[in-house]
Amino acid sequence: MKISRYIFVGILLGVTLYKAEAVSWFRIYEMFHFQSFHMYGIIFSAIIAGMGIVQIIKRTHMKSTEGKEITFHPKDRSVPRYLIGGIIFGLGWALAGVCPGPMFILMGSGYTVFIVFLAAAMFGTFTYGLVRNKLPH
């Protein structure tokens, strides 16, 4: 693992999401009210560019810097897991106005109270780890 290059990728992510206002609770609120194209534009253009990238990687059998061909692991087929888990995540995303990326970004931009948010999110993940065998997947 070369540390610096991953930190650089993170910096790029942080500056991008901050400058595009995707870290803003008000932008997420606006999105769920369908009052602006902005957030949809970010997500859709990322997906469309991403689809092109994935196709190029697959067709050229591109190799990663580790020398292995880049592969995409198909996710397990299921409905309840993704739907119920997704709904729970969506409730939190709209309530807090941040998803995990912006959580780190805002912490870095000086909103230290996000340390509490991070602790709560870790506790949420921990709780999932404890009860996952009892949940439909």
Place this chain on the structure above:
Amino acid sequence: MVPDFLIQLKDFISQPWPWWVAGPMIALIMFILLFFGKEFGISANLRIMCAADGAGEFSDFFKFDWQSQGWNLMVALGAMFGGYIASHYFVGGSDVAHVSAATVESLKELGFNYKQGEVPLVPEFYSWESLFTLRGLIIIVGGGFLVGFGARYAGGCTSGHAISGLSALQLPSLIAVVGFFIGGLVMTHLVFPILF
């Protein structure tokens, strides 16, 4: 003296970024990580941090080689640096969310009386003081819990499912994203009128 072109570059970056810059940039980030043989997924860090804190004692879900995932923690650390850099050097004199006029109006119904162009990027309830109010506690602690629980249950968050998953045409990711929006719409339209 700082060369002129660097100052111009700083001013250029300091503008609010339009969606058509941010979206392809996110796709580029996904590509860089794939090129390094990794996958773009920020919420995995929550599981890694739990495992690093010894959660493996309580659940096998946290018994994995988390050290091999250290690169993802570095991405999260970089995101923190990115947030610091953007908010300290590239704010361009204003730190506002340029939301639409319609949003400014509907925010008034929740009790946010902002003029257009003056909506802050981060709401006031993100402060240590608001942890002592019921609403602040619900948003910060409750919101964090739901995000952490839901992301792992769904197997990913906005980066892992909406961006990486949909780019690779993964049906499970589409189901997850539909779930994100069902949850988000319920929260925004049904719970917010009670909460605010």
